[in-house]
Amino acid sequence: MKKFLLAVILSLGTVALADSHGGTIKIGINLELSGRFAAIGQQTLMGIQAAHAQRPEVAGMKVELVVCDNETSREGSVACARRFVDEGVIGVLGAISTSMSIPAAEILQDAGIIMISTSSTNPQTTQIGDYIFRMAYTDDFQGKLAAAYVVNDLGAKKIAVFRQVDDDYSFGLAGFFDETAKKLGAQTVVQDFTAGTVDFTAQLNNIRAFKPDVIYYSGFCAEGAPFMKQLREQGFQQAVIGADAIDDKQCPEGAGKAFDGVVFTGFATPDLIPDPEAKKRAEAFKEFFFQTFKDAKPGDFNGFVLAGADAYNVLVEAIARAGSTDRKKVRDALASLENFPGVSGDVTYKGTDGTPKDRTIGFFKYEVMSPDNWKKTALFGKSTAEVE
């Protein structure tokens, strides 16, 4: 009997040993794969998958991606986070947007699971706790840069701001923009709408008497496409500036020619990355991306792909540096990451709240000939380190 027990214990031991060497390690992916932000979600997922294909193993273990679709809903995001807690993943990548990231972050922080939001830009997200990181810049930079561009470069004196009041990202960003624009001496008027709004005629009629020089739109594409269409129909010819939420093919494909000429700030693409070394890495990754996804269209590669890829890269790097799957150790390794050579530029988490230190924000312009024939032109990039 004793011998039998010993044999059992021994064999269990070997199984456990085999599990840590040459076993698998799970990374959860919480993304908006259906619903309003589906297009951005799919692009981010492609970025993560491409990075996974480049580095499928870490510390002698296979990395397994566990994908969960939060359906672009807060409830869905919470459900995904709970599922990942039950499955005992080492870390979670996503969500994309602030509204889905914050509810998931609260659960994952309590469970002590690392979360890297790929593109949430609201400052609050990473302040939830020490296990929460992000790959993007924050909206105070994005809002400030956009306002400086609109007031100083375009010379706007009067700006109409459109914000989606029931979205943390859109509401916060519009606030930062508005504040800076006023500081720089412009007059602003703010108009509100909610998710699912398709009729903007009343809001547009409200700003008619104000005669704005430029219109700032901090929302997403589901509302942005009808917004631009009605803006032009209602006789407004002004320049329109948006943010990274409209770096989404659903905008030009949804609104067609009405989206022509819209400028937006967003996650920098390879051609805007200032550091030549980083640029080379980004270009190489772009090539790999199109080899991996043969059906991908040129418009499918954007900043969200890079953000997804680097979220995966830094997490795997932190696991490698920690040399174990202990979440606390991996978190510490991630938090002390310095100048990690990512495909979106160098990533430094050391000394920050989980927001990378120096990110490049790109300015882009849509050129839309038709819904199927459009492109984005990169205008210029600005480093967040340049903004005080």
Added chain:
Amino acid sequence: MEARVSTMRVPITTRGTLFVVLAVFFLLVGWRIQALPDYTLARVVQDFLNALTLGSLYALIALGYTMVYGIIRLINFAHGEIFMLGAYFAFFAMVLTPLPLALALLTTLLLGGTALLVTRSLFNLESPKKTAGLAFPLLVGIFVLLGFRQLGWIEALFLSMIATAVSGVLLELVAYRPLRGAPRESMLITAIAASFFLQNMGQLVFGPYVKGFNPETVLNRPLSFRIGPEEVYFTGVLLVVPLITGLLLLLLNFFVTRTRLGKAMRATAQDAEVAQMMGVNVHQVIALTFFIGSTLAAAAGVMYAIRFGQIHPLMGLLPGIKAFAAAVIGGIGSLPGAVLGGLLLGFIEIYVVSLFPTLSAYKDVFAFVLLILILLFRPSGLIGEDLTEKV
């Protein structure tokens, strides 16, 4: 109980309520307008036209809603999804045509065949001669439309109405008919299930993305006129949709009050069992109701999609709920009530944003508060019939 479908005549007491509600509404609007700092006549006219455009779209959706409720007292929550299907069918009809001839033939046989079966059983076309008389133009017509050139929006609308009507009848057959005679709650829950099913199936089949739908049509042609120094803008929707809504209202009213099938419909609405005893084929009448209701939903879906330039699988959700609210506000079961309710909802949405810009986010709240008030104080709606149950 009175017949639950359409009466154009409005009782005197109802007129009183209606007058009071509308008077309060317009007084409020007038009072806010004169308090606005920079109001001009052009701005007032612009708001009015915007409200009319939105309201007539809601009215069109609400018509189908109220139609189905009037006959079988089922709040068909899947109406918004039927509306979505209508928009998608028109989208595919415009984008995919001309189909390769073999595919066009297959689609024609499939769609035309089902449509034929459905119409044959709905309109009592027993004799082979009549069936053939319908089959020939229907099949040839669909084939010609699909096979040879890219469709314009009107042909696409026509095809979509056929396809959507067939889907509506099939939905009734599969989801609601087996529950005939079951408690009304069961039907209601089935309707919600059907709605979820269609939403998710839409995401699987059509993809979860928002698709642009911007055909060059009279509907989205930008138009404008001058009032003094200022320009007032609108689109073709404003001219077309109220016209279509009005026309459909008259047609439906005629159909329900003046034809044999309409009479059967009213009889079914009054008391399905007794109607059956009198020789009315109740199943047929209900299927017919779904046929007409779905046709209306398709028309509304196509107009709505073209107006806002996009389609997606969840597009029916919000308009569906709004149309439901509109139908209840107007008096569910009443055709003119649905139109009135839709218009009122459109006006509320536009004027809340226009007159109280800081409350823009709550525009839906205002609409639903009105719904609650109506349910509390006048459950039969503004011009609905008296809903006191027989004892």
